[in-house]
Amino acid sequence: METSKLNRRDWIRTGLLTAGGITLLPHLGIAETAKASIPLDRNGNALYSPLFKEYLPEKFPDESKLLAKLNANENPYGPSPKAIDALKNVATKGNRYAWKELFALIDKIAIKEGVEAKNIMMGPGSSDLLEKTAMVLFMDGGNVVSADPSYMSLIRVAEATGASWKPVPLKEDWSHDLKGMEAAIDKDTKLVYICNPNNPTGSITDTKELLDFCSRVSEKVPVFVDEAYLDFLEDGTKQSMVGLINEGKNVIIARTFSKIHGMAGLRVGYIVAQETTLNKIQKITRGGMGIAYTSIYAALASMDDPDFQNSSRSKNAESREYVYKSLKQLGYDYVTSYTSFIIFPIEMEGQLFLKKMTEKKVGVRAFEFMGKNWCRVSMGTMDEMKIFTAALTDVLA
Template identity: 55%
Template sequence: MTTTQISRREWLRKGFLTFGAMTLVPTEIWSNTVKDAQRNNREFLYQNPVFDEFTPPKFPDLNTVKARLVWNENPYGPSKKAAKAFQEKVFDGNHYSWNSLEELVKKIIKKEGVNEDQIMMGPGSSDLLEKTALVLFQNGGNIISADPSYMSLVSVAKSFGGNWKPIKLTKDYQHDLDAMEAAIDDQTKLVYITNPNNPTATITDAKKLKSFCARVSDKVPVFIDEAYLEFTDEGDTNSMVSLIAEGKNVLISRTFSKIHGMAGLRIGYMLGSTALLEKIQKITRGGMGISGPTIAAASASMDDSEFLADTKQKIMDARIYTTNFLKEMGITPMPSETNFLIFPIKMDGNEFLEKIYAKKIVVRAFTFWDQNWCRVSIGTMEEMKLFTESISTILV
C-alpha cells in the first residue's frame, strides 16, 4: 500500500469520516443569523406575533464550549451500530441509494402499520414540515397552531402569504383543542400540533388529541409533529399514527434527529393520507435529499433498541436532576416529557445569555406570556451539573 492509499479497514479504524463534519451547515447558519442580529443591534434574534427569541452574545466556537445545550441534540448518539453502518456504506457512495431507501421504508411501514403510499421520506422532519407548507399555502390561507409553537412550518406558510392564528396553551400547558377547533374557518388550510410541544416541552393528552384529530380532520388537514415522541413516558403509544389506517386526513412527522442522535445526518419521515402525500410529492420529492450512508445509519439505529432505551433513561435522569435543582432554587419549570426544559427567568433575556455564555454554556432564551424564559437542552449529567452550578450564581 502506498503512502497515498489506505485500506478500508484502516480508514474505518481511524475514523477519518466523522459524524461531526456533517453538522457544519446548521451551525454556520445559526452563527450567521446571530452575527447579522448583532451587526444590526437587534435585541431579538427572531420575532413572532406572540413570542420572541433573544439574540445571544457573540456566538462561541462550539468546539470550546463546556456544555452545548442549545438545539435539543442527543449528547449520546448516534449509536455505535449506526456509526459503523454509516462508515461502511460510504464505499457504495458512487451509486444512488434507491434500493437501500426502499428497504428502510419497508422497515418503517412495518413498525408504524401504514401502507407504502402513506409515507414520505426526507432529510429531517423540518424539511418535510416546510415542504408541506410550500405546497398547501401557495395561495394563502391560514394555519392554526399553539402559542408558542415550533415555527418552521408556520414561517414558510407566512412567507407565502399565509396567516398564523396562534392559540395560547391551556393553564396546564396543553394545546387548547376546543379553542383551536373554534378558530377554524373557510380560509384554514392546516391545523398544526407539535406533541410534545416545542419550545414548552409539554404534552397534550393523547386520548383527547386523538379524538380531536379524528373529528377535525374531516374539516381540514391536521399535522401532528412527533419529533420528541420517543422521550415521553408512554413512548410510541402516544402517537396518532393509527388515525392514518382509519383513513383520516392527517399528517404525522417523525425524525431520527432526537432519540436516535442523528441530527447532523438529516433523515426523517412523514406519514399521512395517500391523497395528501400525493399532492405534496407532485411538487417536491423528499427521498432525493438523503444520502446512502445516512439511510444505512438510520436502519441500524432502528434495530439498536438497547442504545435507544439507555439514551432515554440517561436523558430522564438528567432531566429529573435539573428539574429538582430548579425547584430547590424556587424556580418552577414547565413539566417536560422531552429532552429539554423551559423555565422562567427574572432578568432580561440578553443579560442572562451574556452571563451564561461567558461560562461557555450555550442555551436559548425567549419572551412570551409577559415572561422571560430559558430553554435548556438536556445534556449529559456532567453537563447539567455545569449548567446548574452556573445558574446558581446567575439567577440569585
C-alpha cells in the first residue's frame, strides 16, 4: 500500500492543523513530540496498523454549524453545575499558581482510589499522562505491547520517541487477547498498554482475567491500564485495577475528568502508580503544572456531585439503547458498548460516508478494522441522537 508521512510542519503547511482537525483527531495528538508522524495512505487516511486505519474527511467541517457533534466522545451534559459554580467563584484567581490547591485535589483523589497521595500524579487530561509516560519509558528504545485496534496516543508517542509497537489483534468478541499479549512480551518490552473499556471499539475485557493478567505480568514488565471510560459502568469502581497498587504491583492506572465529569475542555486527569514509577516520570517532566487554578476547583466540586455523575451515566445508557434499537430497525449490527460511544459496520466507503453525514450537519468518525468499514458515534443528548439516526437513515438508505 502506498503511504506518505505527515508531520507537524506538513499539517500546518497543508492547512489540516485547524480547530476542526484537532477536535476530530485528538488521539493523533499535536501534543505529541514534534517528530511524531502519521502514516497516510494514498487517499489521505491515517494508517495505524495493517488492520486499523481512520478515514479522514477531505474537508474538516465547521463544527459550529453541526446540529449534532458526535465525533469526540464528549459528555454533552457537563460540567457539573457545582463545578461551574466553583469555576466562576475562583475565576478572578486565574492569575495565581495553584500548588496548594492541587495537593488538596490529590489528597481527595487518593481517598477515592484507596491509595496514598504519593501514588498520584496529576496532568491536564489523561492523554497528557499517557504521552509523558511513553516519552520517559522509551527514551532508550524498547517496545510496547498493546491491542489492535486501540487508543493510539501512547503508542504514537512511544514510536516517535524511538520505540517499536507490537500490536496484538483483539479477539473475535472484541476483548483483549491477554494470552497473545503476554506471549508478545520479550526482553525489549518496556510496557504493556491496555485500554479498558477500549477505544475506539467500546468493548470490555473480563475483570477477573484482566486482574490476573496485570498481577502476573506486572512482575515482569509495567502494565498501563487506561480506564478513561470505566465510570460509565454501573459497577466501574469494582472493575478497576487500582487495587493492585496496594499489593505492590507495577501497574499504572489512568483516569480522567473528561468523560463522566464532562470536563474535557477543562483538562484534568491523573495516573495512579507506584511511587518509584512516578518519581521516574517526574524526574523528567511535571504533570500538575499544566492544570489551571480554575480547573482544580471545578474538579474538586465535581467529585462532590455524584448526582451529576449518576445522571450522566443514566442518560448515556439511555442514548445507547436508543441507538441500538435504531440500528436494529435499519438492519445494522453493532458492537455492544461499555462507553460513551458505539461502533457499527457501514456499507459505504468511509470518506464518502463522512462527507454525506457532514452534509446532514452531523459529525461522526469512520474507521476501517480488518478490511471492514465502521462508524463510531459518540452519545449526545437524546435530541442529538434523533438527528443522528435521521441522517443515518437518509445516508445509508
